[in-house]
Amino acid sequence: MSELKFVGKSFKRKDGPDKVTGRALYSEDVKLPGILIGRVLRSPHPHARIVSIDTSRAKALPGVKAVITVEDTKGIKHGFVETPRYPADQEVLARGKVVHVGEELAAVAAVDSFTAQQALELINVEYEILPGVFDPEKAMDPEAPKIHPSHPKIADKEPFSNIGGKTECGWGDVEKGFAESDYVREDRYESQLRTHGYLEPHVTLAHWESDKLNIWTSSMGTFVKRAKLAKTLDLPYSSVRIHKTYVGGTFGGKIDLYSHEYCAARLSILTGRPVRIVASREEIFSAYRHSQPLIVEVKTGVKNDGTIVAQQLRVINNAGAYRGSGVVVVFLAWGFTMAPYRCPNLKYEGYSVYTNYTVRAPQRGHGCPKVRFAIESQLDMIAEALGIDPITIRLRNARQPSEDLPNGDNVHNGNLPECIRVAAEKSDLLKKYGEARKSPQTGHIRRGIGIGVSAYFGGSLIYPNSSGVMVKMNDDGSAIVLTGAIDVGQGAETVICQIVAEELAIGMEDVKIISSDTDTTPQDIGAWVSGMTYITGNAARQAAGNARAKLIQVASEQMNAPVEDLWVEDKAVFNRQNPQQRMTYDQVFAASVATHRGDTIIGEGFWRTMRDVPTHPSLATTKGRWTENYAFSAQVAEVEVDIETGEAKLVKALTVHDCGFPVNPALVKGQVDGQVSMAMGHAFMEEVITRNGYTLNPNWLDYRMPTIHNMAASEDADVITEEYRVGEPYRTKEVGEGLVSGILAAMANAVYDATGVRLYTTPFSPERILSGLKKLEPSKTTGVRDQQSPEVL
Amino acid sequence: MSYLETISIEDTANVAKIEPKGRSRFITLSINGERHEITVKPRKMLIEVIRDTVGLTGTKGSCSSGTCGACTVLLSGRPVLSCITLAVECDGKEIRTVEDLAENGKLSALQEAFLDQGAVQCGFCTPGMLMSATALLERHSKPSLAQIKKGLEGNLCRCTGYNAIVDAVLQVSGQGVTPVMK
Numbered sequence: 001m002s003e004l005k006f007v008g009k010s011f012k013r014k015d016g017p018d019k020v021t022g023r024a025l026y027s028e029d030v031k032l033p034g035i036l037i038g039r040v041l042r043s044p045h046p047h048a049r050i051v052s053i054d055t056s057r058a059k060a061l062p063g064v065k066a067v068i069t070v071e072d073t074k075g076i077k078h079g080f081v082e083t084p085r086y087p088a089d090q091e092v093l094a095r096g097k098v099v100h101v102g103e104e105l106a107a108v109a110a111v112d113s114f115t116a117q118q119a120l121e122l123i124n125v126e127y128e129i130l131p132g133v134f135d136p137e138k139a140m141d142p143e144a145p146k147i148h149p150s151h152p153k154i155a156d157k158e159p160f161s162n163i164g165g166k167t168e169c170g171w172g173d174v175e176k177g178f179a180e181s182d183y184v185r186e187d188r189y190e191s192q193l194r195t196h197g198y199l200e201p202h203v204t205l206a207h208w209e210s211d212k213l214n215i216w217t218s219s220m221g222t223f224v225k226r227a228k229l230a231k232t233l234d235l236p237y238s239s240v241r242i243h244k245t246y247v248g249g250t251f252g253g254k255i256d257l258y259s260h261e262y263c264a265a266r267l268s269i270l271t272g273r274p275v276r277i278v279a280s281r282e283e284i285f286s287a288y289r290h291s292q293p294l295i296v297e298v299k300t301g302v303k304n305d306g307t308i309v310a311q312q313l314r315v316i317n318n319a320g321a322y323r324g325s326g327v328v329v330v331f332l333a334w335g336f337t338m339a340p341y342r343c344p345n346l347k348y349e350g351y352s353v354y355t356n357y358t359v360r361a362p363q364r365g366h367g368c369p370k371v372r373f374a375i376e377s378q379l380d381m382i383a384e385a386l387g388i389d390p391i392t393i394r395l396r397n398a399r400q401p402s403e404d405l406p407n408g409d410n411v412h413n414g415n416l417p418e419c420i421r422v423a424a425e426k427s428d429l430l431k432k433y434g435e436a437r438k439s440p441q442t443g444h445i446r447r448g449i450g451i452g453v454s455a456y457f458g459g460s461l462i463y464p465n466s467s468g469v470m471v472k473m474n475d476d477g478s479a480i481v482l483t484g485a486i487d488v489g490q491g492a493e494t495v496i497c498q499i500v501a502e503e504l505a506i507g508m509e510d511v512k513i514i515s516s517d518t519d520t521t522p523q524d525i526g527a528w529v530s531g532m533t534y535i536t537g538n539a540a541r542q543a544a545g546n547a548r549a550k551l552i553q554v555a556s557e558q559m560n561a562p563v564e565d566l567w568v569e570d571k572a573v574f575n576r577q578n579p580q581q582r583m584t585y586d587q588v589f590a591a592s593v594a595t596h597r598g599d600t601i602i603g604e605g606f607w608r609t610m611r612d613v614p615t616h617p618s619l620a621t622t623k624g625r626w627t628e629n630y631a632f633s634a635q636v637a638e639v640e641v642d643i644e645t646g647e648a649k650l651v652k653a654l655t656v657h658d659c660g661f662p663v664n665p666a667l668v669k670g671q672v673d674g675q676v677s678m679a680m681g682h683a684f685m686e687e688v689i690t691r692n693g694y695t696l697n698p699n700w701l702d703y704r705m706p707t708i709h710n711m712a713a714s715e716d717a718d719v720i721t722e723e724y725r726v727g728e729p730y731r732t733k734e735v736g737e738g739l740v741s742g743i744l745a746a747m748a749n750a751v752y753d754a755t756g757v758r759l760y761t762t763p764f765s766p767e768r769i770l771s772g773l774k775k776l777e778p779s780k781t782t783g784v785r786d787q788q789s790p791e792v793l
Numbered sequence: 794m795s796y797l798e799t800i801s802i803e804d805t806a807n808v809a810k811i812e813p814k815g816r817s818r819f820i821t822l823s824i825n826g827e828r829h830e831i832t833v834k835p836r837k838m839l840i841e842v843i844r845d846t847v848g849l850t851g852t853k854g855s856c857s858s859g860t861c862g863a864c865t866v867l868l869s870g871r872p873v874l875s876c877i878t879l880a881v882e883c884d885g886k887e888i889r890t891v892e893d894l895a896e897n898g899k900l901s902a903l904q905e906a907f908l909d910q911g912a913v914q915c916g917f918c919t920p921g922m923l924m925s926a927t928a929l930l931e932r933h934s935k936p937s938l939a940q941i942k943k944g945l946e947g948n949l950c951r952c953t954g955y956n957a958i959v960d961a962v963l964q965v966s967g968q969g970v971t972p973v974m975k
């Protein structure tokens with residue numbers, strides 16, 4: 001097939017001109033006449049029984065148009081997960097008790113925000129304070145305050161309290177594996193609470209028009225939002241329309257149904273006027289969903305040559321006050337454990353534990369960085385104990401192309417060993433590693449290097465389980481693509497246009513896109529399971545191919561040439577046997593209308609991963625296939641640590657990844673850079689500090705997110721394992737979230753390389769590094785360093 | 794301190810909007826070369842006048858507390874945070890927003906450079922970033938890396954890691970960086 005013109009090239013963003021001129025409309029930019037301002041009343045307590053709510057004074061305030069509590073809802077619950085085992089568990093407004101600070105109790109719509117705020121203050125809520133529990137291990141204690149009953153399937157077997165769900169699986173015989181190992185070690189790692197840090201706050205505008213609810217909301221998947229809003233409002237899907245808006249960053253934090261979205265909708269229905277609710281940054285920090293801090297206990301047994309023989313993991317997720325995506329994280333944590341390295345004997349247990357914290361959401365990587373931090377840190381310790389270098393031990397265990405995974409998936413052409421080799425070579429890791437710790441150093445800056453490896457799935461089956469795309473030819477030969485895909489910054493619209501341009505042999509400027517509007521575009525998985533380029537992209541490829549086939553069919557009739565001889569280039573169908581014989585698309589389109597009883601040309605395409613496998617994996621047992629798209633990566637970090645202040649910084653990052661192939665290399669690089677930066681925040685800077693469920697640093701002055709001063713050099717390299725051929729399905733893989741993981745582990749390993757300080761808890765703050773350095777000091781004088789009992793710093 | 798109290802104190806945009814007292818003042822602003830005569834409460838923030846009264850929604854609000862730079866506009870040529878700048882302070886002054894950068898529908902070299910380098914992802918920081926960069930380039934036609942960092946230090950970007958943004962400024966100032974996107 002001829003050379004690719006669009007796929008594999010770094011085209012500029014389709015939405016770029018709108019975004020640099022201020023024309024791009026985000027949800028808060030949409031204005032409607034008669035708009036009311038909504039505000040949400042939130043719980044000031046982490047755990048309390050609601051004795052009574054009196055809204056009468058608020059309702060009587062002039063300018064207040066409606067006040068709602070749970071009594072004004074249908075009482076239909078929703079949840080991030082809604083399965084028979086894990087049914088919807090959360091009301092849209094609190095009923096009976098509140099279980100976290102900031103939980104939504106009531107909402108008002110008023111003529112302006114002053115009146116709305118005043119109305120909130122006139123709502124009288126009487127509480128009976130209940131004891132709270134915030135530490136997940138304390139929450140598991142049978143005597144702990146009960147937030148919700150433990151899941152019935154677990155309560156039957158285990159004495160723990162507050163268990164929202166559990167994932168349990170394994171294979172082989174770990175005990176036997178440990179017995180057969182030459183070296184075994186056991187460590188415990190912990191991670192902090194982090195916010196997503198999307199710049200655009202949560203905003204929802206709702207407008208009820210006789211029989212249609214119109215919604216503009218900052219989201220990552222309009223079809224998911226539609227499903228959850230329709231369900232909780234008890235409306236048919238056809239009565240809810242989520243409009244397209246640009247979205248100012250999500251990173252996982254905008255997929256769940258949020259109470260304010262329901263409230264804006266309900267208040268609009270009750271008042272017959274548009275209602276907008278904007279969350280303040282302080283509300284987002286204090287009451288919205290953040291990441292999921294994990295405790296990861298990992299025990300690994302290896303042979304003397306570093307081959308992993310057995311691994312046992314116990315993961316505890318501080319999952320907040322409702323189920324949220326907590327049970328998904330403890331499932332995924334298993335996946336992130338088993339995907340990169342072979343392990344013949346494994347035992348995995350993951351608990352999702354309720355605490356009186358805000359509900360948790362997915363966050364870029366969805367547990368992966370915490371799992372990889374644990375495993376990759378420990379692997380380096382094992383390597384050092386055995387006298388093996390960090391590259392050799394990883395190559396020894398890395399999965400090879402075409403390997404089957406324990407869940408029945410296959411890694412296909414995925415090539416982790418190649419990623420590791422390229423990373424080692426490009427970074428010169430083996431030459432630099434250990435330098436800082438070898439010879440006596442002068443000055444107070446220590447430089448270190450480290451590597452981390454990761455694997456990430458993409459495009460798994462999750463509602464709506466499929467993406468559809470339509471390609472509508474115009475009479476002038478250009479095309480309009482209708483797709484439900486949502487561009488949250490990753491470049492979805494651009495990539496889809498590139499694929500359509502390639503398949504139809506028309507220019508990028510000939511493709512216009514209408515996206516993420518639930519009324520006018522086909523269903524789409526949305527921007528949240530790392531599969532847009534694969535799933536929506538293949539649907540776009542099919543839709544364009546379908547339109548092309550129709551063009552060729554009509555042209556073949558007109559040109560009196562067999563279909564097999566015809567192909568397309570430059571907006572025209574031509575005869576390969578006689579390239580002079582050609583019809584431009586506008587001519588073909590006119591011919592179709594004239595000779596096919598008025599038929600215009602519209603192509604359609606649909607795609608999902610594992611098209612012939614109807615099962616979803618079980619969150620509880622991990623049984624069932626998951627995806628056919630596993631991305632692999634190896635990342636190297638070079639850090640500098642100031643041993644006087646304890647300040648550490650990422651100086652240089654190298655990301656070698658196998659995403660199949662990049663449809664748009666510069667957009668891929670943008671994802672890499674963003675993830676490196678976010679992981680740097682995870683490693684060194686960010687933490688939502690809480691006490692008893694209250695957020696103590698609800699702003700960007702006290703919550704330090706990377707600024708331009710923290711920028712690190714970031715290089716990437718693709719290991720290309722798949723290819724694109726016009727007219728054929730292709731396999732791309734995840735590249736937008738998993739790369740926060742290996743690099744986090746690499747930074748931990750690099751800090752160790754620089755200083756000899758092994759850290760078990762993120763972030764690697766100056767306090768932790770200094771305290772680690774201090775612990776090393778006596779060992780210098782006595783010459784004794786206890787390798788086997790790492791301090792948890 | 795109750796949670797509600799903290800919200801009402803912190804949420805400055807809304808506090809500004811709700812200020813019931815204080816006599817309204819009549820001010821004149823030049824926004825992107827157009828004259829606007831506006832009656833405002835003394836507590837009203839510049840961002841509200843720009844977005845709500847004048848209707849230019851290119852300027853973005855993100856934190857309402859002067860910590861992110863998304864709302865950056867130029868006031869008499871200098872970058873200011875419009876979420877913590879009182880509208881009355883700007884009486885008689887010239888304001889430039891992101892809508893002013895393109896001329897007759899043609900993108901400026903800086904805007905083009907942002908697109909050439911992939912310095913825009915979600916785009917929410919972009920208007921503020923562009924205004925800070927515009928002010929920087931007016932001060933230094935060939936800014937050093939240190940000057941770029943200083944000039945953009947108040948603008949948070951969660952998407953790009955800043956690398957592409959620095960490259961865009963280097964490209965537009967002719968410092969040897971060529972476009973990576975076509």
Ligand code: FES
Pocket residue numbers: 853854855856857858859860861862863864865874875876877
């Ligand atoms: S919105 Fe003004 S600085 Fe953040």
Ligand code: FES
Pocket residue numbers: 199248249489912913914915916917918919949950951952953
């Ligand atoms: S492009 Fe999204 S915050 Fe900068």
